[in-house]
Amino acid sequence: MILGVSRDEVGRRALTEIGVVERDKSGLVRVVPAWTEPGGFTSRRDQLQRMIRERR
Known part of the structure; x- marks a missing residue:
């Protein structure tokens, strides 16, 4: 699983992908x-969802 994060115009990070x-x-x-x-x-x-379940 790869999480993509970006910053908005004021520098806050948000999950984008x-x-x-x-x-x-x-x-x-x-x-x-x-x-x-x-x-x-x-x-x-x-x-x-399968990946998340298997990690619990």
Whole structure:
């Protein structure tokens, strides 16, 4: 899980994206969004929830 954070115009930090790490067919690793601040959850929502459950 990768957390994307950005700063606003006055310097406050805010969570803008949550990504999950996946390995593609060639073996390369990439980060794909599971949640974004403007768009909400993506098709990777179930994968993110599964990761959170397994960490408890």
